[in-house]
Amino acid sequence: MSRIILTVKDLEIALDPSGVEIDHEVNFELVEGEVLGLVGESASGKTTAATSLLNFQRRGAAISGGSITIDDRDLLTLGATQLRQLRGGVISYVPQDPGSALNPALRIGLQLREILEVHGFGSSHAEREARIVEMMDEVVLPSTKEFLRRYPHQLSGGQQQRVALAMAFACRPKIIVLDEPTTGLDVTTQAHVLDTIRDLTRAHKAAAVYVTHDLAVVAELADRIAVMYAGRLVEIGPSNELFDGASHPYTRRLLHAIPVLTGRRTLEGIPGFAPRPGRRPPGCSFAPRCAYAVEQCSAAMPPEVVVSEMHRVRCWRHEEVRAQAPVLAKEDSGKPESSGKDGLVTVRGLTAWYGSKEILHDIDITLRPHECLALVGESGSGKTTLARCLAGLHPFKIQGDIEFRDKPLPRLARSRPRAVRGAIQYVFQNPYSSLNPRKTIAQILSQPLEMFFEFNTFEYSSNREEREKRLQKVLELVSLDETLLGRYPDQLSGGERQRVAIARALAADPTVLVCDEITSWLDVSVQASIVELLVRLQREIGLCMLFVTHNLALIRSIAYDVAVMSEGRIVEYGPTDDVLANPQAEYTKKLLADTPTIESRALRA
Amino acid sequence: MSDNLIPVNGAPVSDLDLGPDAGLGEPLEPRLGHDLGSAPARTKRRRREWVQLLIDAVHYRRTQIGLVLFCFILVVVLFGPYVAPHSPYQFVVRPFAHPSSTALLGGDSLGRDVLSRVLYGGRSVLGLAILATVIGLGLGVSLGLLAGYARPAIDDVVMRLLDVLLAFPQIVFVLLMVSVLGPRLWLIVLTVGLSHAPRVARVTRGATLEIKERDFIKAAESLGVSRIKIAFAEILPNISSPLLVEFGLRLTYSVGLIAGLSFLGFGMQPPTADWGLMINENALGISIQPYSVFIPVALIAILTIGVNLATDGLSRAMIGIERDTGAS
Numbered sequence: 057m058s059r060i061i062l063t064v065k066d067l068e069i070a071l072d073p074s075g076v077e078i079d080h081e082v083n084f085e086l087v088e089g090e091v092l093g094l095v096g097e098s099a100s101g102k103t104t105a106a107t108s109l110l111n112f113q114r115r116g117a118a119i120s121g122g123s124i125t126i127d128d129r130d131l132l133t134l135g136a137t138q139l140r141q142l143r144g145g146v147i148s149y150v151p152q153d154p155g156s157a158l159n160p161a162l163r164i165g166l167q168l169r170e171i172l173e174v175h176g177f178g179s180s181h182a183e184r185e186a187r188i189v190e191m192m193d194e195v196v197l198p199s200t201k202e203f204l205r206r207y208p209h210q211l212s213g214g215q216q217q218r219v220a221l222a223m224a225f226a227c228r229p230k231i232i233v234l235d236e237p238t239t240g241l242d243v244t245t246q247a248h249v250l251d252t253i254r255d256l257t258r259a260h261k262a263a264a265v266y267v268t269h270d271l272a273v274v275a276e277l278a279d280r281i282a283v284m285y286a287g288r289l290v291e292i293g294p295s296n297e298l299f300d301g302a303s304h305p306y307t308r309r310l311l312h313a314i315p316v317l318t319g320r321r322t323l324e325g326i327p328g329f330a331p332r333p334g335r336r337p338p339g340c341s342f343a344p345r346c347a348y349a350v351e352q353c354s355a356a357m358p359p360e361v362v363v364s365e366m367h368r369v370r371c372w373r374h375e376e377v378r379a380q381a382p383v384l385a386k387e388d389s390g391k392p393e394s395s396g397k398d399g400l401v402t403v404r405g406l407t408a409w410y411g412s413k414e415i416l417h418d419i420d421i422t423l424r425p426h427e428c429l430a431l432v433g434e435s436g437s438g439k440t441t442l443a444r445c446l447a448g449l450h451p452f453k454i455q456g457d458i459e460f461r462d463k464p465l466p467r468l469a470r471s472r473p474r475a476v477r478g479a480i481q482y483v484f485q486n487p488y489s490s491l492n493p494r495k496t497i498a499q500i501l502s503q504p505l506e507m508f509f510e511f512n513t514f515e516y517s518s519n520r521e522e523r524e525k526r527l528q529k530v531l532e533l534v535s536l537d538e539t540l541l542g543r544y545p546d547q548l549s550g551g552e553r554q555r556v557a558i559a560r561a562l563a564a565d566p567t568v569l570v571c572d573e574i575t576s577w578l579d580v581s582v583q584a585s586i587v588e589l590l591v592r593l594q595r596e597i598g599l600c601m602l603f604v605t606h607n608l609a610l611i612r613s614i615a616y617d618v619a620v621m622s623e624g625r626i627v628e629y630g631p632t633d634d635v636l637a638n639p640q641a642e643y644t645k646k647l648l649a650d651t652p653t654i655e656s657r658a659l660r661a
Numbered sequence: 662m663s664d665n666l667i668p669v670n671g672a673p674v675s676d677l678d679l680g681p682d683a684g685l686g687e688p689l690e691p692r693l694g695h696d697l698g699s700a701p702a703r704t705k706r707r708r709r710e711w712v713q714l715l716i717d718a719v720h721y722r723r724t725q726i727g728l729v730l731f732c733f734i735l736v737v738v739l740f741g742p743y744v745a746p747h748s749p750y751q752f753v754v755r756p757f758a759h760p761s762s763t764a765l766l767g768g769d770s771l772g773r774d775v776l777s778r779v780l781y782g783g784r785s786v787l788g789l790a791i792l793a794t795v796i797g798l799g800l801g802v803s804l805g806l807l808a809g810y811a812r813p814a815i816d817d818v819v820m821r822l823l824d825v826l827l828a829f830p831q832i833v834f835v836l837l838m839v840s841v842l843g844p845r846l847w848l849i850v851l852t853v854g855l856s857h858a859p860r861v862a863r864v865t866r867g868a869t870l871e872i873k874e875r876d877f878i879k880a881a882e883s884l885g886v887s888r889i890k891i892a893f894a895e896i897l898p899n900i901s902s903p904l905l906v907e908f909g910l911r912l913t914y915s916v917g918l919i920a921g922l923s924f925l926g927f928g929m930q931p932p933t934a935d936w937g938l939m940i941n942e943n944a945l946g947i948s949i950q951p952y953s954v955f956i957p958v959a960l961i962a963i964l965t966i967g968v969n970l971a972t973d974g975l976s977r978a979m980i981g982i983e984r985d986t987g988a989s
Contacts, residue, residue: 449883469883477885490876494898507884557880564884 061126061230061263062086062109062147068121069104069113069287076334078117079105079287083360086231089261091254093274093295095310096284097330097579098550105284106233106267110143126231145175147231148224153240154216158208164219165204168192168226175227191222194259195252213435214245218252225256232257234266238273242434242606247650250277269579272314272609272652275299280366283307286331286341288357293367299654303363303374305346313584315609317636317653323613325585340371348373399459400425400600401446401480401568406456408441416441416624419456423568428594428601430611430632432647433621439604440485442621443572446602447482448472460568478508481561485573487553491545497556498541501527504564530559533597534589551582555589562593569593570602575610587613608651612636620644711901717978724974730967734960738787741780749773749781749934757946757953766952770942775953782934783960785923790915793850797857797911802904804858805865806892810873820866823859831856835918839927849928853918857911864907868900902979909972913965920961936961 067082079101086092096102108119111131124131126146134142143149151157159167168191171177172184192199195218208216217237224232234253238246254277257264266274274281275295282292283306291304302308312324328345331337337344343353350373358372371377399422408416416438423429433439444450445458448469458465460480466472484490491500505523531538534555545553554574561569571590575583591614593599603615611618611632618635620628620643627641639645718724746765747753751773754761758768766775808819826834831853838852872878873896881891922928923937931938936957943953 447883449879470885472885474885477883482880482883484876484880486876490880492877492881492895492899503881503886504884507886560880 058088058090060085061088063125064105064109064122065125066122067105067108067119067124069101069108069117070120071333072116072118074334075120077120077287078333079108082122082284082287082289084282084289084292086263086265088230088263089257090279091257091264091266091274091277093271093278093281094265094267094284095269095271095274095281097269097326097581099286099330099332100284101287101333102267102284103235106235106265107149109231109233109265110147110149111139112143112149141175144171144224144229145227146229147233148227148229150217150220150224150232150234150237152236154220154237155208155213155240157220158216160208163205163207164211165201168204168219168223171223171226177227187226191226194225194256195219195222196248197222212245213241214249217241217245217249221249221252221256225260225262228260228262230262232262232264234264236268237266239268239270243608243647243650243652244434246273246652250652253277269581270314270652271310271580272654275652275654283310286336287333288341288370289360289368290342290371291367291369293363293369297364297367301363301378303367303369303378304342304371305348305373305377306342308377308380309345310581311654313581314654315584315587315607315613317609317612317648317651322591323584323587325583325588326581327585348377398462399423400461401465401602402457402459402462403442403446404457404459406442406445406454406458408438408445408450408454409452410441411452414624416445416454419626421619421626421629423600423602425567425600426594426598427617428590428603428615430615430618431602431604431621432606432608432611432618434606434647436623437621438624439621440572441624443482443570443602443604446568447480447570448477449482474508478504478564479566480568480570481564481566482570483554483557483561483572483574486577487545487550487557487574488577490557491553493545495544496541497543497545497548498527500545500556501530501541501560501563504560508564526563530563533562533593534559549582550578551585554578554582554586558586558589558593562597566599568600568602570604572604573606576606583610590614608636608647609653620647711905714902714905714975714978718971718974721974721977723970724978727967727970727972727974730963731971734783734787734964734967737780737960738783741783745774745777745780747774747777749778750932751777757943757950759950760952766956767950769939769950769953770946775939775943775950775956778934778939779936779956779960782936782939782957783964785929785933785935786916786920786937786961787964789846789850789853789919790912793853793915793919794857794908794912796850796854797915798861798904798908800854800858801861801907802865802897805862806869806896808862809866809869810888810892810896816866819862823862826856826859827863829856831914831918832921835922836925836927839922844922844927844930846929849919849922853915853922856918857914861904861907861911864903865900868903869896872896872899906972906976906979909968909975913968913972916961916965916968 063085065083067079068077069079070077082105084092094102094106104113104117107113109124111119111124111134113119119132126142131142158164165188168188169184172187178184178187188204189199197203197215197218208219211219220237238249241249250273253264256262266278268274271281278295280293281295281298283290283304285306291298291302291307298307299311302311309324309326313326315323326345331341337354339354339356340346340358343349346353352372358370360368360370361374362368363374401423403419403421406416406419407414419442421429431439431442441450445454448465448467450467454467460476465476469477502523505526509526527541528538531540536552536555536559540548540552545556548556575586578586587610590601590603594601603611605611616632617630618632619626620635620641622643628635628639628644635644636648639648752771753774754764754768754772756768756770756772758764758772760767764774764776766779769775769778804819804823808816829837834856835849835852839848842848878891878895881895919928920937923935924941926941929935929938931942939957940954943950947954
């Protein structure tokens with residue numbers, strides 16, 4: 057057993073003036089050289105707990121109790137000077153968004169040097185320069201002078217994140233806190249960054265805390281996993297034990313939400329969402345969403361129970377939970393319906409430019425009625441451009457044919473006939489920017505109704521009732537409550553917003569729905585429920601869908617055909633099962649290998 | 662960050678739109694007003710952004726001082742005429758008479774009561790300034806939205822034309838117009854408004870350029886909503902905060918310009934009681950009867966400083982909102 061280097065004991069974090077607790081009774085320790093995955097949905101308090109390891113709290117929150125000990129020193133009692141030496145030197149931090157963490161006005165070489173100088177690393181300038189070169193090699197970036205003279209904006213997202221990693225590892229810290237460092241990156245880049253993290257922690261025997269909402273990401277990386285819910289650690293244990301014998305219902309539900317590569321499975325979201333600080337129910341916070349809940353659960357918070365030496369759980373019924381076998385998402389019994397009908401939307405020889413740059417080359421795809429085609433590729437592969445060409449949102453020149461019901465489709469939505477415009481609807485990637493923050497949900501959903509069905513919002517005319525009926529109907533389709541109609545988008549959670557965005561598209565009564573990476577901004581558990589929704593819509597109203605994503609594991613749950621895109625070309629096109637089981641193109645193989653899943657961990661074990 | 666739902670000063674964090682924030686992939690939190698129960702109590706009607714902005718701004722000391730100063734002037738202007746001891750045109754004392762019981766602040770160059778003229782003389786300054794500002798803002802916002810949201814070619818044409826107007830200092834532009842067309846009230850209001858338009862348009866255009874890249878604009882476009890409607894119904898409500906600040910700033914300038922025009926003899930004409938005009942009329946007697954000059958000067962100064970302080974508080978509150986919600 058290696059040495060324990062960090063102990064967190066009864067950590068409590070609360071909102072500063074109000075004293076509302078964010079994190080409560082958080083206990084764990086870190087062993088030299090191990091990677092601990094800290095997993096949970098939004099608002100579970102995981103980031104707050106992670107940054108407290110550096111004795112840092114965002115404005116308005118404060119550590120109100122407990123202790124954090126590194127090498128017998130209590131972090132919470134250190135003065136400002138000591139703390140500064142500790143941060144970056146002994147324990148360092150990699151933020152979620154490297155784009156905002158690196159100073160855009162300074163060259164990366166200077167920023168790396170700064171860290172070393174501040175912490176007095178090495179005795180001479182030459183030694184520090186040598187360390188920079190070494191660091192760059194370790195994070196697999198060029199260490200040439202030219203590269204170090206670049207500014208952060210001259211690097212790609214993955215490169216930026218690796219520079220942030222280099223900065224974090226620069227002074228050879230004992231502990232490194234990684235706050236969702238790969239969430240903004242596509243799978244290929246994510247795989248590289250994860251590899252880098254793994255190599256660095258192994259090589260330097262640094263312990264790491266990896267914060268994420270996606271269990272699949274840490275499945276391979278983490279030695280132990282801690283699951284947080286509503287500010288408490290609900291389960292902590294070695295990865296293997298956690299994946300094979302998850303003892304908390306919440307951990308189970310998280311596992312169900314993860315898309316898998318092998319076998320077609322139905323994803324299950326977790327109904328409801330994590331309660332925010334100040335609104336957490338008494339007793340076990342998960343009880344309202346828990347299938348196992350009994351009376352006792354809402355009466356008292358279950359104590360931490362030791363399952364095995366390293367495995368602790370907070371659940372009254374953990375034994376029963378563990379006894380239940382299936383952990384991975386359920387097998388789907390549904391069969392692909394081979395309609396064999398003609399294409400609803402046919403794209404032939406499509407070439408598109410962005411400015412003067414050709415970014416799509418000679419694309420052929422067919423969308424058939426009632427079927428879903430997945431479009432997969434990494435960022436920059438042109439998949440969004442293709443989706444936008446279909447939706448009439450591509451602002452530049454295109455060439456080739458896009459046909460809808462055998463009639464050519466004008467390039468811009470504005471110039472398409474109204475019926476066609478309504479028939480092809482587009483759902484945007486980011487639900488935080490696709491809804492006008494100044495409009496209520498009712499106003500947002502009324503827009504397509506006014507455009508396509510002449511329901512005027514402002515008139516108390518006879519069709520007002522009709523309009524409200526339609527509003528209710530689309531809300532029902534996306535499983536949203538009517539009470540949301542009077543709210544503004546920022547009063548909704550990410551998942552709810554994306555449902556509103558889908559509802560807006562459905563309000564136009566479309567036959568084709570283009571979904572552009574609509575789950576990439578959402579938690580894994582929310583992603584699962586959105587995919588569930590899309591599958592249901594496809595079945596219930598026979599929508600034809602184009603589902604754009606960078607996550608290969610996801611498509612099995614939703615699409616029967618897949619087109620893999622790379623550098624503006626379709627490199628592989630065929631039934632999902634065939635493509636995933638037996639990929640032909642090199643690119644698809646690489647993409648498959650890079651996709652983090654929980655089975656690859658199982659296979660390894 | 663994961664849980665950015667911290668109220669500032671106990672008030673709910675305002676609702677300026679969320680940018681991508683640091684939260685790539687991780688949904689930003691809904692605000693505190695968000696109800697989480699399965700039977701959500703209807704949240705009380707949420708404040709509009711600019712109302713929230715006003716409330717936040719009042720927390721700043723400078724806004725409080727500014728508002729107090731502005732309200733003082735407002736009271737003088739609105740209620741002054743009712744409490745004035747004399748008519749502003751009546752000769753009650755000797756020219757430049759010292760303060761006495763008949764004329765509390767003494768007499769002006771023709772022997773009229775300075776106090777009464779001061780109490781009457783604010784209406785023209787404040788009224789015309791507000792009118793001019795409204796005109797300038799309306800024109801500038803329309804042009805700015807047009808330039809920001811229309812095709813690049815139109816943008817270029819509109820903005821270059823406005824640049825020509827911008828090249829003239831405001832006072833020179835207004836003087837030019839007034840001296841050519843004569844000192845008419847409507848002309849003064851119009852030209853002062855016109856001289857604000859390019860400046861307002863720049864601010865509006867800048868804000869528009871940022872908003873128009875958001876997906877909800879593309880969503881409206883894909884539905885085929887008309888461009889005019891998108892500009893005024895989708896974009897305009899999202900730039901209300903900078904425009905509110907701009908209104909305060911332009912009001913300050915309007916007051917200065919209009920008072921300045923009267924002082925120069927191009928604005929209000931004698932015998933009207935007007936602060937700017939009073940300074941001009943009584944400048945000769947400044948050594949004998951300083952009140953007749955300094956009181957109007959002081960009132961104009963209080964008005965502009967008050968509006969300026971309040972505006973400054975507003976813009977600070979706006980930056981605060983942007984910081985708290987991660988909007989850029």
